[in-house]
Amino acid sequence: MSQTDFTRLAQYPGSGCEKYDRRGEIFGREDVIPLWVADMDFPAPDFVTEALAARLADGAFGYAKPTAEHVGAITGWLAGQHDWRVAPETIVPVPGVVPAMAMAIRAFTSPGARVIIQPPVYFPFFQVVLDQGRTLVENPLVEQESTDGGRRYVMDFEALEAQAAEAEMLLLCNPHNPGGRAWSADELARVAAIGARHDVMVISDEIHMDLTYPGIRHTPFARVAEAAGCRWFTVTAPGKTFNTAGIGGGYAVIPDTEIRTRFDQERRGMHLGEGSVFGLTALKAAYTQGAHWPAELMRHIAVNRDRVIEATEDLPIEPMPPEATYLLWLDCRGMGLSDAVREPEDRSLQRFFIDEAGLGLSQGIIFGEPGRGYMRINLATPTRVIERAMTQLREAWEKRIARRQRPA
Ligand SMILES: Cc1ncc(COP(=O)(O)O)c(C=O)c1O
Missing domain, CATH: 3.40.640.10 (Type I PLP-dependent aspartate aminotransferase-like (Major domain))
Known part of the structure; x- marks a missing residue:
């Protein structure tokens, strides 16, 4: 029996959560799908929210x-x-x-x-x-x-x-x-x-x-x-x-x-x-x-992980299959973009994700030099959000390729 609604977005703009409300500051835009900071978009399980509500009522x-x-x-x-x-x-x-x-x-x-x-x-x-x-x-x-x-x-x-x-x-x-x-x-x-x-x-x-x-x-x-x-x-x-x-x-x-x-x-x-x-x-x-909760949660996360792995199969992005965490590490080096700070906009990996794909992921380089050319996506969100993110990613990349192929 589900103890939370994995389809409900409990974090949303104006809810005081970092993930949505710091988008302007972090990404320079308020409209990216936020898949960065490591918390979950759906609610905590019922037994936790009920205990907190009871405590609050005191x-x-x-x-x-x-x-x-x-x-x-x-x-x-x-x-x-x-x-x-x-x-x-x-x-x-x-x-x-x-x-x-x-x-x-x-x-x-x-x-x-x-x-x-x-x-x-x-x-x-x-x-x-x-x-x-x-x-x-x-x-x-x-x-x-x-x-x-x-x-x-x-x-x-x-x-x-x-x-x-x-x-x-x-x-x-x-x-x-x-x-x-x-x-x-x-x-x-x-x-x-x-x-x-x-x-x-x-x-x-x-x-x-x-x-x-x-x-x-x-x-x-x-x-x-x-x-x-x-x-x-x-x-x-x-x-x-x-x-x-x-x-x-x-x-x-x-x-x-x-x-x-x-x-x-x-x-x-x-x-x-x-x-x-x-x-x-x-x-x-x-x-x-909560003894049954982690397994239930990770079954949901596994669906999202598989959606990203499938969606990137024919993109120059290699997800590193995780054994743990709701975070997925994406090797984007094949995209031929760079995360050097002074890179012109059209060569910047981070700007591609933000401006062209409309996605707010964590930039790999913040995790240290070996993260150069990588992005980290947070999978702890309703599956429809992951699917929309993957559609935006694919469309942005296709547009990018079409632009590159257009004769000057
Ligand atoms: C590996 C790791 N350690 C620690 C934390 C944060 O822990 P705390 O908020 O308890 O300081 C995080 C949060 O993303 C994490 O991924």
């Missing part, structure tokens, strides 16, 4: 703190969805995943220390390192032909090993945004072994952990980290899975007592509080009533 919004019930909801979710059993005391509430990374960098690395990231990657990974006055080390992912003929990203372990010798921390994106990889236990074990050999602490961002496609399972970094003996912790949140990202709130899972104590000291020192009434309400409802 009319009191005083301070809130996670209780044993919230922690139980988290440990139950991790066990039920990911077969990951954690003790309640390992859970530490955080305001969000990125703020938790900032705290981790401050708590566990020295000023100027090298922190490794693996681009193309969710762009705040760059800034969160630089903002703490640390040195960014890039370990770019490598594209590889996969067994089904598509391409996928793999890690460059040789380079990682060399870089780790001088680094203090690695920010891991598991599953990976924008590449859509659900890293395998074997890949993660190699990361953990490198972390252990060089005493590089691994912070595993697992915010997309629930969003794997049918038949694919997420591997928590925890599964390999303890055996390898590396220093690590994981940080995640229910916001991507249940479309509550704008409410905020997340949690870290930190089994090592010493690491947890040090992290907690840093966290408390920031005086950010322990959560909002709505964040905690949404988390509890989501994690206690």
